[in-house]
Amino acid sequence: LRPGGPTCLRPDPTSHTTPNHNTTHYPKPYAIEMRLARSFVLLSKCGTVRRLINVPFVRNMEFDAKNAVSSLQCFDSYVRCLDNTFLENSRLSAVSDLLEDPSTDQHLKQIFWSKFVSAALTFDKNNLVDSLILYILEKPHSHSTVTLISVLKALGSKRRFDEFRSLYELIKSRLSPSDIVVYAADMSLALALTPFYKDARVLLDMTFERNLPIKQFSCLLTAAATYGPLHEAISLVDELHPMMLKPIDSFYSVFIERLYGVEEGKELMNQLLKVIQKCQYPISKSTALLIKEWFERYHA
Numbered sequence: 001l002r003p004g005g006p007t008c009l010r011p012d013p014t015s016h017t018t019p020n021h022n023t024t025h026y027p028k029p030y031a032i033e034m035r036l037a038r039s040f041v042l043l044s045k046c047g048t049v050r051r052l053i054n055v056p057f058v059r060n061m062e063f064d065a066k067n068a069v070s071s072l073q074c075f076d077s078y079v080r081c082l083d084n085t086f087l088e089n090s091r092l093s094a095v096s097d098l099l100e101d102p103s104t105d106q107h108l109k110q111i112f113w114s115k116f117v118s119a120a121l122t123f124d125k126n127n128l129v130d131s132l133i134l135y136i137l138e139k140p141h142s143h144s145t146v147t148l149i150s151v152l153k154a155l156g157s158k159r160r161f162d163e164f165r166s167l168y169e170l171i172k173s174r175l176s177p178s179d180i181v182v183y184a185a186d187m188s189l190a191l192a193l194t195p196f197y198k199d200a201r202v203l204l205d206m207t208f209e210r211n212l213p214i215k216q217f218s219c220l221l222t223a224a225a226t227y228g229p230l231h232e233a234i235s236l237v238d239e240l241h242p243m244m245l246k247p248i249d250s251f252y253s254v255f256i257e258r259l260y261g262v263e264e265g266k267e268l269m270n271q272l273l274k275v276i277q278k279c280q281y282p283i284s285k286s287t288a289l290l291i292k293e294w295f296e297r298y299h300a
Contacts, residue, residue: 001259021217043261047108057143060081060084060295061081061082061083061288062081062082062083062085063082063083063085063087063091063128065091065094065095065097065098066098068095068116069095069099069104069108069112070179072115073114074109075115075116076119076120076122076123079116079120079123079125079128080119080123082120082125082128083124083126083127084124084126084127086127086128086130086131086132087128087132087187088124088131089134089135089138092131092132092135093135097198099112099154110144110146111146112145112146113132113136113143113144113150114144114146114149116132116206117129117133117136117147117151117153117154118134118150118153120132121153121154121157126158129154129169131156132254133151133154133155134149136148136151137151137163137167140167140170140285145171145174145175145179147185148167148170149170149171149183149186149187149190151167152164152167152168152171152187152190153186153189153190153193154169154191156191156192156193157193158196161194161196164190164194164196165196168187168190168191168196168199171183171187180203180206181206181207181210181212184201184203184206184207185205185207185213185216185217187200187203187204188200188204188216188217188219188220189216189219191203191223192219192220192222192223193223194223194227195227197220197223197224197227198228200217200220200223201220203217204217204220204243204245208243214245215245216249217245218245218246218247218251219235220236220240220245221236221237221240221245221247221248221251222247222248222250222251222254224236224253224281225254225255225258226254229238230255230258230259230262230268231268231271233251233255234268234271234272234275234279237272237275237276237279238275238278238279241278241279246279246281247276247281249284249287250287252283252287252290253287253290256269256290256291259294260294260297266298269291269294273291
């Protein structure tokens with residue numbers, strides 16, 4: 001980096017150097033992350049860096065409502081730095097109060113909670129996710145469909161299937177037919193995390209009939225291999241072939257893992273390979289190695 005140039009990190013406002021009165025003072029861990037984020041953004045704009053690289057992780061910090069609302073442009077970095085603690089409703093209510101302020105950007109109001117839930121899930125902030133789920137579900141009618149679907153995915157990821165089913169029915173009840181088409185892919189991604197994955201078939205057919213992209217629906221095949229009988233998973237691969245909805249690597253890894261210890265394992269594997277050959281689906285090198293290893297262990 002050119003000394004003194006626009007991509008240099010600014011001095012730490014908490015250090016003993018001469019204070020910069022034009023620099024916003026953040027809590028120390030957040031200040032480090034913010035300066036790093038600014039630098040990488042500037043480098044990216046200059047064409048120097050084309051992808052995000054790993055930066056040194058900083059120790060966790062306490063949640064602050066104002067910092068949270070003002071951090072949308074680097075929200076993942078903010079959440080990554082947060083302490084993994086359960087937040088009381090009063091602390092999250094402070095965020096709602098800020099979002100309801102007339103001066104708050106409307107776009108921020110619409111996406112804040114969904115981004116918060118998604119980022120907390122991404123960085124395995126389990127206690128934080130639990131507090132967000134509890135807060136949002138206390139007044140679900142006060143939150144957008146996008147927010148509720150993000151909570152739906154969180155419930156599926158945590159295998160809280162009873163709560164998932166209840167929320168899923170609530171979301172469906174508030175959607176018009178045109179809304180269902182709009183949210184079909186996201187709802188299917190959530191359903192694929194649960195034993196209720198078959199409900200997504202209607203959404204897939206609806207999307208396909210309207211000539212909309214269906215690639216995301218490949219998660220249904222992985223869900224079938226995870227939660228359903230294996231022979232049904234094989235049949236589903238064949239059934240979805242006219243749509244050219246191909247299994248992805250996760251389908252094969254889950255399917256093969258479940259074959260170990262199954263009496264009819266060889267028969268099921270042969271059935272799957274026949275369907276894959278019939279559909280002329282290519283498989284990746286990693287999947288080919290899994291299949292080879294399975295046969296080697298089977299004949300051992």
